[in-house]
Amino acid sequence: xxxxxxxxxxxxEESVDDFLxxxxxTLPWTGVRNFQARNFIREMxxxxxxxxxxxxxxQPGIVGIAEIAGRAEPDATQFDPxxxxxxxxxxxxxxxxxxxxxxxxxxxxxxGLSEMRSAPALESxxxxxxxxxxxxxxxxxxxxxxxxxxxxxxxxx
DNA sequence: GCCAACGTTGGC
DNA sequence: GCCAACGTTGGC
Numbered sequence: 576x577x578x579x580x581x582x583x584x585x586x587x588e589e590s591v592d593d594f595l596x597x598x599x600x601t602l603p604w605t606g607v608r609n610f611q612a613r614n615f616i617r618e619m620x621x622x623x624x625x626x627x628x629x630x631x632x633x634q635p636g637i638v639g640i641a642e643i644a645g646r647a648e649p650d651a652t653q654f655d656p657x658x659x660x661x662x663x664x665x666x667x668x669x670x671x672x673x674x675x676x677x678x679x680x681x682x683x684x685x686x687g688l689s690e691m692r693s694a695p696a697l698e699s700x701x702x703x704x705x706x707x708x709x710x711x712x713x714x715x716x717x718x719x720x721x722x723x724x725x726x727x728x729x730x731x732x
Numbered sequence: 733g734c735c736a737a738c739g740t741t742g743g744c
Numbered sequence: 745g746c747c748a749a750c751g752t753t754g755g756c
């Protein structure tokens with residue numbers, strides 16, 4: 576079954592443009608170090624739709640449409656002592672964290688956080704809930720369609 | 733830089 | 745298993 580997700584990236588680390596510039600517009604999504612978000616990665620299937628979100632930046636919001644391009648596999652960065660996401664508790668034979676290939680399909684206009692909050696159709700989105708800090712959240716079919724509709728319109732805020 | 737909110741850690 | 749302290753996220 577095809578599902579939909581919202582995935583947060585910090586553009587200073589990896590932006591939607593970095594994905595577009597990569598071979599096949601695809602990069603592994605690494606560095607997730609939260610169990611709930613990791614479990615979502617493990618539930619993903621190739622072809623799932625992704626809302627690409629920029630966070631911790633001047634203009635937080637949705638900036639592109641992407642899709643899952645592979646299956647969950649061990650996150651390579653957990654084994655690398657030189658990597659900032661290194662996890663000393665992880666073992667090759669017993670990985671703790673997962674990564675997955677993500678392909679950016681296209682950039683969109685910025686659907687800013689404030690515009691998202693002001694759209695009644697997006698009210699239920701987990702990413703908009705108070706105190707939410709999850710970097711990966713499931714998106715319902717209705718929310719997905721509502722976002723695509725909003726993206727086709729000029730900015731409302 | 734501030735701060736709310738949440739996850740993780742570790743003592744007991 | 746409880747829970748206080750601490751660390752992190754992320755918008756502003």
